[in-house]
Amino acid sequence: MTQTLLKVKDITRRFGGLVAVDQVSFDVVQGEVLTIIGPNGAGKSTLFNVISRIYPQSSGQLFFEGVDLGETPPHKIANLGIARTFQNIELFEHATVLQNLLIGHHSLNRTSLLSNLLFLKTTREEELASRARIEEVIDFLGLQKYRDSFVSGLPYGIRKVVELGRALSMNPKLLLLDEPSSGLNPEETEEMAFWIKDLVNDLGITVVMVEHDMSLVSRVSNRVVAMNQGQVIAIGTSAEVQSHPEVIKAYIGAEDEDGHD
Amino acid sequence: MRFIFKTSYAQDINVVKHEGQAFWYGLLLLSLVLCPLVVSEFWMAQINIILIYSLVGFGTMILLGYTGQLSFGHAAFFGLGAFVQAFFTNQGWPFFAALSLSILVNVILGALIALPALRVKGIFLGVATLALGLIVEEVFVKWESFTNGTSGLAVKPAQIFGIVFNTQISFFYLVLGVVVVATLLTINLLRSATGRAFIAIRDSEISAQSMGIHVGRYKIIAFMLSAGFTGVGGAMYAHYLRFISPENFNLFLSLDFVLMVIIGGLASIHGIFFGAIFIIIMPPLIANLKDLLPVFMANAAGLQNVIYGVILICFVLFEPMGLYGRWVKVRTYFQIFPFYRDGMFKRQKSFQKSDRLK
Numbered sequence: 001m002t003q004t005l006l007k008v009k010d011i012t013r014r015f016g017g018l019v020a021v022d023q024v025s026f027d028v029v030q031g032e033v034l035t036i037i038g039p040n041g042a043g044k045s046t047l048f049n050v051i052s053r054i055y056p057q058s059s060g061q062l063f064f065e066g067v068d069l070g071e072t073p074p075h076k077i078a079n080l081g082i083a084r085t086f087q088n089i090e091l092f093e094h095a096t097v098l099q100n101l102l103i104g105h106h107s108l109n110r111t112s113l114l115s116n117l118l119f120l121k122t123t124r125e126e127e128l129a130s131r132a133r134i135e136e137v138i139d140f141l142g143l144q145k146y147r148d149s150f151v152s153g154l155p156y157g158i159r160k161v162v163e164l165g166r167a168l169s170m171n172p173k174l175l176l177l178d179e180p181s182s183g184l185n186p187e188e189t190e191e192m193a194f195w196i197k198d199l200v201n202d203l204g205i206t207v208v209m210v211e212h213d214m215s216l217v218s219r220v221s222n223r224v225v226a227m228n229q230g231q232v233i234a235i236g237t238s239a240e241v242q243s244h245p246e247v248i249k250a251y252i253g254a255e256d257e258d259g260h261d
Numbered sequence: 262m263r264f265i266f267k268t269s270y271a272q273d274i275n276v277v278k279h280e281g282q283a284f285w286y287g288l289l290l291l292s293l294v295l296c297p298l299v300v301s302e303f304w305m306a307q308i309n310i311i312l313i314y315s316l317v318g319f320g321t322m323i324l325l326g327y328t329g330q331l332s333f334g335h336a337a338f339f340g341l342g343a344f345v346q347a348f349f350t351n352q353g354w355p356f357f358a359a360l361s362l363s364i365l366v367n368v369i370l371g372a373l374i375a376l377p378a379l380r381v382k383g384i385f386l387g388v389a390t391l392a393l394g395l396i397v398e399e400v401f402v403k404w405e406s407f408t409n410g411t412s413g414l415a416v417k418p419a420q421i422f423g424i425v426f427n428t429q430i431s432f433f434y435l436v437l438g439v440v441v442v443a444t445l446l447t448i449n450l451l452r453s454a455t456g457r458a459f460i461a462i463r464d465s466e467i468s469a470q471s472m473g474i475h476v477g478r479y480k481i482i483a484f485m486l487s488a489g490f491t492g493v494g495g496a497m498y499a500h501y502l503r504f505i506s507p508e509n510f511n512l513f514l515s516l517d518f519v520l521m522v523i524i525g526g527l528a529s530i531h532g533i534f535f536g537a538i539f540i541i542i543m544p545p546l547i548a549n550l551k552d553l554l555p556v557f558m559a560n561a562a563g564l565q566n567v568i569y570g571v572i573l574i575c576f577v578l579f580e581p582m583g584l585y586g587r588w589v590k591v592r593t594y595f596q597i598f599p600f601y602r603d604g605m606f607k608r609q610k611s612f613q614k615s616d617r618l619k
Binding site for chain 2: 052054073074075076077078079083084086090091092093094095098099102103104106107109111113116117118119123124126127128130131132135166170
């Protein structure tokens with residue numbers, strides 16, 4: 001029996017007169033990789049930002065394991081188990097990789113400010129436990145070499161991996177990946193595909209991603225949602241969606257009635 | 262060159278990372294404890310004021326260096342700490358009771374000032390806090406029953422369990438003790454989740470929020486801690502000067518506090534002390550320099566400010582990482598000699614910040 005993890009119901013987001021996301025509905029099933037594709041300006045990133053509560057929705061509802069996300073303040077999203085990465089990498093530049101990953105772990109920290117100021121036993125134990133957890137992520141992604149490097153000095157490909165690691169550090173149930181392969185070379189994209197498969201199969205994380213690289217999309221995703229101009233135009237397997245006439249029309253453009261372009 | 266072989270996670274967390282650090286910091290502390298034996302009264306006074314400024318430095322460093330919030334109003338917290346300490350010590354309150362109260366009052370004011378900080382950023386926050394500084398300075402002038410207005414307020418020396426700290430040397434030990442405690446608290450803060458949350462807010466609010474950090478709450482905490490440390494500095498300053506009046510806490514002092522951490526090196530605890538030393542030592546050094554200049558220049562009005570200004574501009578242009586950044590470079594040069602490269606500390610520029618989200 002498959003279980004619905006995230007339910008997106010009639011989500012609309014307007015910016016003034018522009019309807020960026022228009023009545024979008026779909027369900028994300030536990031343990032799947034769901035990819036959102038669509039041409040530029042289709043509203044994919046806006047939808048992501050609505051799901052991670054960076055923008056409030058104009059109308060519609062979001063349910064994560066039955067919890068109404070509309071009632072949840074943005075900083076509580078992480079506590080529910082939703083992690084995300086950003087399209088253009090939003091790492092903490094002037095901190096080390098280790099610190100970045102530990103910040104990813106923040107939502108699991110329980111110690112008080114006073115305990116932190118005095119570095120009481122509880123804080124020390126928690127720090128050691130977080131550190132051990134972070135080491136698992138470092139091992140998983142092979143970041144050992146970069147543990148103490150500052151992010152500001154790392155190459156783009158590594159930063160992308162660090163950002164994935166930071167999202168994994170919070171033990172998420174749902175991972176939102178905003179263009180995981182953008183800016184990566186073919187080898188790095190290959191690696192990214194392996195990690196996405198691994199984290200679904202080994203760690204049991206559900207993934208929703210926005211992606212343009214169709215070979216990556218067809219390799220990792222169970223289902224694909226195609227969007228255009230804020231609306232969902234097709235949902236199905238990768239092959240189904242790619243051959244869907246509406247999708248082809250959205251990407252290539254329609255021929256005129258009389259056959260002339 | 263030193264290679265540290267790590268065998269437990271505790272090594273990343275401990276305050277003292279290796280024996281070398283234990284040795285050098287131990288030596289530093291020892292030489293500070295013994296320095297009154299050899300240092301003249303004048304320089305003891307300079308060291309005391311450096312330590313007091315470094316207390317304020319903890320405040321501004323937490324706020325500006327780690328949380329990335331600019332404040333041009335820290336003279337207000339400094340002054341408030343000083344006046345509360347002065348007033349209640351004169352009323353006969355014990356030292357620690359008055360100190361606790363001045364911290365408390367400052368923490369509350371800090372929390373109130375943080376509220377606009379939730380809405381404005383960067384230079385606009387600077388302007389808002391600048392207004393705070395001006396308002397509070399004016400309040401000090403007008404509230405005569407508390408501050409004695411422009412005629413100033415004489416302050417009793419600090420007294421703990423019958424020991425009176427009324428000489429530069431005895432006061433030095435008091436303020437040194439306070440600075441050591443403040444340093445340890447700050448180190449603790451920075452190696453815990455709270456300190457990391459500050460860094461997260463400084464570097465990217467949007468992703469800090471996605472990591473489950475309540476941005477508003479942590480900004481308020483940063484302001485409260487900052488105000489608290491600055492208040493302690495102010496309280497010590499009252500006992501140091503023994504006579505305070507509102508003009509001690511003007512806008513230029515706030516600017517000094519900001520410059521101090523920028524010159525020292527943002528986001529480093531060493532930078533606090535380097536900055537404090539620079540700010541305090543520079544004016545007498547420039548005054549000494551006068552003897553070397555031709556007469557018509559040496560007697561020109563405002564010479565000191567001009568030289569001071571030029572040095573500051575040079576810092577911002579050529580060493581944006583401050584004195585501590587320079588120190589790290591020099592140290593690295595010798596550590597890995599002869600393999601130092603010019604570009605080692607160059608930061609890669611990233612043009613892909615998606616600040617447009619906010």
